[in-house]
Amino acid sequence: MSLETTYPAGGVFVRSGKLVFWLVMLAALAAFPILTTSAYSLSTLTEILIFGIFAMSLDLLLGYTGLISFGHAAFFGVGAYTAGLVAIKIAPNMLLTMAAGIVVCAIAAFVIGFFSIRAAGVFFLMLTLAFSQMVYAIAHQWTWLTGGSNGLAGIPRPNLSVPSLPIEFYDPTKFYYITLGIFVISLLLLKRIVSSPFGHVLLGIRENEGRMKAVGYNTRNFKLAAFVIAGAFGGLSGVLYSYFNGFISPSELYWTMSGQVMVMVIIGGAGTLVGPVLGAGTILLLQNIVSSNTERWPTIMGMVFIFFVLLARNGITGLLDKVWHGARSQVWKH
Amino acid sequence: MSDTLGFYGIQFLNGMAYSLLLFLLAMGLSLIFGMMDVMNLAHGSLYMIGAYVGLFFLGWTGQFWIAVVLVPIAVGIIGIIMEASLLRPLYRRGHLDQVLLTFGLSFVFMDMVKWIWGADIRSLPAPPGLAKSAIIFGRSFPEYRLFVIVIGLILALALWAFLERTRLGAVIRAGVADKEMVSGLGINITLVFTLVFGLGAALAGLSGIIAGPVLGLYPGMDFETLIITLIVVVVGGLGTLKGSFWGAILIGQAQTFGKVLVPDFALLIVFVIMAIVLLARPSGLFGKEAA
Numbered sequence: 264m265s266l267e268t269t270y271p272a273g274g275v276f277v278r279s280g281k282l283v284f285w286l287v288m289l290a291a292l293a294a295f296p297i298l299t300t301s302a303y304s305l306s307t308l309t310e311i312l313i314f315g316i317f318a319m320s321l322d323l324l325l326g327y328t329g330l331i332s333f334g335h336a337a338f339f340g341v342g343a344y345t346a347g348l349v350a351i352k353i354a355p356n357m358l359l360t361m362a363a364g365i366v367v368c369a370i371a372a373f374v375i376g377f378f379s380i381r382a383a384g385v386f387f388l389m390l391t392l393a394f395s396q397m398v399y400a401i402a403h404q405w406t407w408l409t410g411g412s413n414g415l416a417g418i419p420r421p422n423l424s425v426p427s428l429p430i431e432f433y434d435p436t437k438f439y440y441i442t443l444g445i446f447v448i449s450l451l452l453l454k455r456i457v458s459s460p461f462g463h464v465l466l467g468i469r470e471n472e473g474r475m476k477a478v479g480y481n482t483r484n485f486k487l488a489a490f491v492i493a494g495a496f497g498g499l500s501g502v503l504y505s506y507f508n509g510f511i512s513p514s515e516l517y518w519t520m521s522g523q524v525m526v527m528v529i530i531g532g533a534g535t536l537v538g539p540v541l542g543a544g545t546i547l548l549l550q551n552i553v554s555s556n557t558e559r560w561p562t563i564m565g566m567v568f569i570f571f572v573l574l575a576r577n578g579i580t581g582l583l584d585k586v587w588h589g590a591r592s593q594v595w596k597h
Numbered sequence: 598m599s600d601t602l603g604f605y606g607i608q609f610l611n612g613m614a615y616s617l618l619l620f621l622l623a624m625g626l627s628l629i630f631g632m633m634d635v636m637n638l639a640h641g642s643l644y645m646i647g648a649y650v651g652l653f654f655l656g657w658t659g660q661f662w663i664a665v666v667l668v669p670i671a672v673g674i675i676g677i678i679m680e681a682s683l684l685r686p687l688y689r690r691g692h693l694d695q696v697l698l699t700f701g702l703s704f705v706f707m708d709m710v711k712w713i714w715g716a717d718i719r720s721l722p723a724p725p726g727l728a729k730s731a732i733i734f735g736r737s738f739p740e741y742r743l744f745v746i747v748i749g750l751i752l753a754l755a756l757w758a759f760l761e762r763t764r765l766g767a768v769i770r771a772g773v774a775d776k777e778m779v780s781g782l783g784i785n786i787t788l789v790f791t792l793v794f795g796l797g798a799a800l801a802g803l804s805g806i807i808a809g810p811v812l813g814l815y816p817g818m819d820f821e822t823l824i825i826t827l828i829v830v831v832v833g834g835l836g837t838l839k840g841s842f843w844g845a846i847l848i849g850q851a852q853t854f855g856k857v858l859v860p861d862f863a864l865l866i867v868f869v870i871m872a873i874v875l876l877a878r879p880s881g882l883f884g885k886e887a888a
Contacts, residue, residue, distance in 0.1 A: 331693060333638075333700070378872055381879050382831075385636040388696065389827040393871070396824045400864050518820050522700060529697060559712065565704030572697045573686065 292443055296436045306507075307551060309439050311544045312446040313503045318527040318539030319453055320496030325525070326534030327457055328489045329469030330380075331388040334395025335524055337375065338368045338494040340402060340516030342501025344409060347418040347511050357421035357441075357506075364502035365495050371398075372494020373487070380486045383472075392518065399516040414512030418505050442503055449496060453536055456492065465489055519561070526564060530571040532578030541579045606734035608857055609850070614742040614811065616849025617749025621804040622822065623829040623841040624756060625797030631773035631836030632793045634692045635684060639699040641823025642706035643798050647672045647805025648814045649714050652721055661724035668806040669799035676798020680791050707819055716816050721809030741810055748807065757838055769793060773836050825852070828867060832874045834884025843882060 296305055317339055324330040342364040349363045350356075379390040402409045409415055420433050456462050464485050467475045475482050505511055514520065523546065531542020546564065553560050575582055626640045637643075647668050654664035654671075679702065687694045722728070723741040730737035760766040771779045772789055780786040812818070825848065833844020851870055855863035874882060 378875060381875055389831055393824055393828055397864060397868050559708060561704045561708035565701045568701040569698060572694055
């Protein structure tokens with residue numbers, strides 16, 4: 264039982280019949296624009312996929328490595344600003360803006376990680392929080408570049424310019440498919456990473472860092488590598504967000520954003536890759552519903568979060584697992 | 598140049614007033630952490646609540662000094678409720694869950710304050726007796742800031758005496774060092790946890806109302822304060838009064854002089870100090886090795 268609840272693969276929900284499940288999910292996501300005519304739900308789903316990548320990237324640290332980063336918005340924001348600036352000042356080329364966003368974020372993650380990983384536990388989370396607030400302050404004060412508190416407006420949607428064939432993504436359906444494609448690639452890459460020997464070292468660090476050191480792993484390098492990978496994927500989601508939104512403000516870098524993605528990971532289920540995506544979907548849908556009725560969204564999100572921390576620590580995937588187990592044991596009994 | 602001296606002297610006093618406020622905050626955060634391994638990410642929220650509740654008490658009683666007495670009591674009670682109702686059930690689980698819980702609470706507190714008092718910038722007037730300016734170093738300096746320095750030093754001394762010279766203080770220091778041992782000696786450690794959390798919250802609330810007339814009340818003050826307090830604690834080292842004190846002085850003065858001399862880089866200076874300290878001494882200037 265204890266193995267069931269602590270093992271990160273998410274139990275039966277992911278393991279049994281998982282190929283079928285994934286293919287059905289993928290088919291449903293691919294068919295979505297055909298099934299709906301509502302531009303609003305298509306844009307919401309696009310946003311969920313973008314935040315899904317963001318939440319999965321944090322979970323590589325939080326759920327798989329046991330590193331509690333409270334400053335992950337830094338990478339989302341840096342990715343978004345970099346892509347936005349490149350698109351405005353150089354060219355709105357998708358490959359160029361995306362490469363720039365990812366590389367700059369990886370470098371930023373290396374620097375922040377280099378300092379933060381020297382400290383363990385609570386010191387680590389304080390440092391990541393402090394560094395991300397510094398990045399926020401820079402975006403806020405560096406007005407000539409970032410537009411300061413007014414934000415960076417007028418970011419063009421990217422084109423995929425093979426010189427003779429510039430494909431633009433102004434069409435929401437095309438943009439949705441591009442996002443879905445990048446989401447699936449990210450998911451597969453992250454899946455590869457967490458199930459590789461490297462990923463198992465990360466799990467070992469999460470469970471018992473001292474033992475991993477004793478076995479001879481230089482855990483600091485592994486943690487830094489995980490931090491850089493997470494930063495790069497966080498940056499990728501920021502890049503997509505800059506295309507999606509066409510506008511970035513310093514609030515994308517603020518602690519509330521780091522908090523929101525943390526909430527997504529925890530309520531979805533840390534230590535799984537589906538969990539954070541489900542969490543992102545839950546939070547964004549809930550936010551849409553709540554925000555159209557009341558301004559008290561932060562209170563409600565905080566309370567939902569506290570509820571999951573107190574009573575359902577394994578998140579939505581944990582709950583689904585329990586339901587699945589319950590149903591199966593009923594079937595077996597009769 | 599006496600005028601240069603005057604300039605630096607005044608800034609030094611400004612820095613002292615700010616540093617001592619930071620000390621009160623850092624001390625609460627550091628004590629709570631040292632005692633129960635909980636990093637209270639709602640500490641900045643308690644500071645903010647102190648300031649806004651102070652505004653309420655001031656409007657209600659019309660007396661700044663009554664508000665100064667009532668605020669730490671009110672915020673201390675909020676802290677005790679927080680600890681007893683939400684944090685206590687989590688002691689058996691990892692510390693992470695408690696940190697997450699305080700993080701969730703900081704969202705709720707942020708939004709509640711905005712709900713009750715609105716998102717506008719508010720100000721707390723200095724008490725009538727201290728609203729004037731004194732002449733120091735040939736320049737005028739608000740009397741209220743002198744009061745902040747004096748009260749800060751008195752509270753620092755009182756905290757030191759409490760921790761070093763009283764029985765309860767000895768229990769708290771022992772708890773920071775080894776809580777199993779303390780509860781093994783027959784001391785009700787659960788009660789001590791609650792008291793320490795309440796004390797930390799009361800200190801945060803008190804610094805909130807005392808800082809009100811100097812720093813103002815605005816949305817976002819909670820996390821701004823939390824971040825700078827975290828930096829103080831990282832630089833000074835956790836769990837000791839000495840660490841909080843010197844960390845607060847260093848960061849408070851650096852921030853104050855930074856703001857005057859190189860306004861664009863003030864925050865950066867603080868971070869550079871933190872980075873240097875971390876590279877040289879990962880557990881802070883006065884922290885125990887291997888935090």
